[in-house]
Amino acid sequence: MSSPSFTVGIVGATGATGQELLRLLQQRNFPVATLRLFASARSAGKTVEFGGKTVVIEEAKPGVFGDVDVAFFATEGAITKALAPDAVQAGCLVIDKSSAYRMDPAVPLVIPEINPQELRQHHGIIANPNCSTAVALMALWPLHQAFGLKRYLAATYQSVSGTGTDAIDELEAQVRAHVAGTPITKKVYPYQIAFNAIPQVDSFGADGYTGEETKMRQESRRIMGLPNLPVSATCVRVPVVQAHSVAINAEFERPVSVEAARAAIAAFAGAELVDDPANKRYPTPLDFTRQVKCGVGRIRIDTALENGLSLWVSGDNLWKGAALNALQNAELMAREGWLKPKAIAAA
Amino acid sequence: MSSPSFTVGIVGATGATGQELLRLLQQRNFPVATLRLFASARSAGKTVEFGGKTVVIEEAKPGVFGDVDVAFFATEGAITKALAPDAVQAGCLVIDKSSAYRMDPAVPLVIPEINPQELRQHHGIIANPNCSTAVALMALWPLHQAFGLKRYLAATYQSVSGTGTDAIDELEAQVRAHVAGTPITKKVYPYQIAFNAIPQVDSFGADGYTGEETKMRQESRRIMGLPNLPVSATCVRVPVVQAHSVAINAEFERPVSVEAARAAIAAFAGAELVDDPANKRYPTPLDFTRQVKCGVGRIRIDTALENGLSLWVSGDNLWKGAALNALQNAELMAREGWLKPKAIAAA
CATH class of the missing domain: 3.40.50.720 (NAD(P)-binding Rossmann-like Domain)
Structure with missing residues (x-):
């Protein structure tokens, strides 16, 4: 057949x-x-x-x-x-x-490199994760497998394409106005995005976290099967067109090493290891636009967490993130x- | 007289x-x-x-x-x-x-809102902190006074003016080339900075941290008089012209509240509290370019640290940072x- x-x-x-x-x-x-x-x-x-x-x-x-x-x-x-x-x-x-439907218990929320078996339990709908979550987990899942994830903190550098084509147009228009020396106008974002950083992605909840920040916590827990995982995220929009980046501090159950972390990332289907500081090699969002894998680099022993690693991930929010x-x-x-x-x- | x-x-x-x-x-x-x-x-x-x-x-x-x-x-x-x-x-x-001379014990390293008394001990030279450290401490010092700082983690969003006028010119030239549809060239940074984020500020040390990241740890300790303070920073260049921003997760000795944190920030000479999520009010680097105070907002209870606060600071790297x-x-x-x-x- x-x-x-x-x-x-x-x-x-x-x-x-x-x-x-x-x-x-x-x-x-x-x-x-x-x-x-x-x-x-x-x-x-x-x-x-x-x-x-x-x-x-x-x-x-x-x-x-x-x-x-x-x-x-x-x-x-x-x-x-x-x-x-x-x-x-x-x-x-x-x-x-x-x-x-991401938090609907009857709907599987699946990243195929992480929890593919859950696809079989669908009742007609399969949910995909939030873009920042998907990009972050391309680094965190293999590290969790290696060392046992205990908690993580993240700060995102999110591209405007996550908002939609109107936001791409707004960044382009603002940059053109800047070059032309004409007034810069805004409509999609509450602040100018060209040459700026806006620490708000999605709307605010009563606890002061944005929807995007809460999604990173909830979806990370659900996809990795770690229902009590402490996660703290600050989600920020930056003047990048496509591909999100995430700076991550992660604490693990077991002792970590940079070598073992690099090996775990390199062996994972969803990630590409780009981590050679001596030659200034690390991922950037431009290099990981329209790439299947997410780039992971800047891996180092975290200086403020026990059994901790600091790292950097760049991945396409419209590709792996959607x-x-x-x-x-x-x-x-x-x-x-x-x-x-x-x-x-x-x- | x-x-x-x-x-x-x-x-x-x-x-x-x-x-x-x-x-x-x-x-x-x-x-x-x-x-x-x-x-x-x-x-x-x-x-x-x-x-x-x-x-x-x-x-x-x-x-x-x-x-x-x-x-x-x-x-x-x-x-x-x-x-x-x-x-x-x-x-x-x-x-x-x-x-x-910042780490020279014979040279005072001073932020006048924090350790002015050390100015008297100079022997002809007074050092000023690294730009990211200065901006971060405009939030962390009053919070330390209120709750007792135990450790902090930071991710920076640093403007190109921190590199110098040639970097400002490079961002401008790349943006003009983008608008004109001509090839984008680079010289100052190892990667294109327009529409990108570069997770390297300063050169790399043997531990994988950049000079900027190490400075944040060492200078924070020295200025605040907390010689063992654990600090973990990821320093990132973004396509912003002037003013750095820092996403901070800070853990304290004593219980924290958003209200008390806001009050401490509002009462501090070096900071301006801009923290009204319901009205989408928070600092951005554009709003804090050529401002005397650094803007602090997005203050919330950290969901991954005990007695922790998450927050966001924007401040002018050429002003308070230099x-x-x-x-x-x-x-x-x-x-x-x-x-x-x-x-x-x-x-």
Whole structure:
């Protein structure tokens, strides 16, 4: 029997993550029999080239998922909440990048390099982690395997593409205005982002932490199966277009060494070790834009934590932090035979 | 007796810190009788307007400090090391921004809001802290007074002006090339800095920490009088022109509260409390460029440290991190009568 092909949908096809999904579906040769693209009514009717064919964007609304085998939801949580139940009802597997279902105990939250076995427990929806969490865990998971993670503290350097295409446009417009010497305006962020750093990603909770900071704590715990892991994050937006970076201080149960940590990172499928201080080699977000692996470097013995390591990770928030992780989940489902085309499943 | 005026020198007058010193001497009405400006032979002969007069830049070399009462050294450590002993020999007080003498037990390392009493113990040289340390301590010192600092972890977001005017030019040139669609070149930093983050400030030590990271540990200990304080820093260059920011996780001896922490920050002369999450009010480097105080916000109970606080500080690396702190040290010396013009001293 030849490998099956799928009717694949993308909800939010015109957004930053949707665009990267289109790129990745082709690059990674996902077995797409038919591609259906969905977006807001505003974008419906526009066309996209995919694999030599022209695909017309349809309005995302209930009733469209009848023949779709797997739909990547690359939209905000409210739209997922409104449409995902209809897709599940139609027998379509929903792979969602939003936060809508991440903490729902009935929905697996999966990074395939970490907890792939949980994919089997889905009831029609698979959630993908927050972008900063995904990037940080590409370093923390192999170190946890090696030394036993006890707690971690993180400060993020997050790119504007995490906010969406309008934020990329805003950074570009502000930089152009700066060069032209014309007034700089803002709309997406409460402060100018060009030549600035904004210590707010997502909205504030009553405890003073932002949604992004709370997600890093909650999702790290859930994905790694460490329900009481202490995590403290400060999430900051910086004038980078794509790829997030995270400075991490991590404390472990067992003694650590830089050599063993480097070996653990180098052996992990989700990470690339870039750690050669003598030659000024370490990851930067520009070098890890549109890369499958997240770069890990600056590994050193932490001078303020017991059995601690300090390190730096850069990874693409739209790839491992969104589109790529979603696609990797679908690839694994297909490879294991857990995802079947409706036509075959019904036969 | 009227307040004395001084013959003031600036070594490194054409650099980023030297330029801010000129601005601050005028803005803060330091009693300048005569201004002498020194720079490399390349800049000698150029002129600068100061207080309605034209000052000709002289070459910085031994023998020029004969009539100078106080010289601000705003150059790199090697130049300070070469010239400061000659200035001291000539009876000139050296106030140095470089790292040359910061860890010399015979040289006071002073932030006037923290350890002003140490100014009296000088032997001709007063050192000023590293920029990231100065900014971080504007938050940590009042919190230490309130709760007893036990350790801290920091991740910095450092502006290119900390490297110098050539780095400001490099960021500007890269941004212009990006807008023009022409190739981006680099010379000052090993990686492109526009739209990027570079996790290296200063050169690497054998332990994997950069000089900047080690300075934060050593200088924090010395200035606050906490010789064993555990400090772990990750120092990162970001595409910001002026003002550094620091994300801090700090652990204390005694129980903490957000309210008490805010009160301690608000009452401290070196800090401005900007901490109103509901209205998206927190410091950013743009808002704290050329500000006397450092902005402190995002204060919350740390979720990974016992008796811990997470917070965010933004402050001008060329002001509190260099020129302003140096000038404040001189102001205090003059105000207390510890600095006297040579003419009067000899009378």
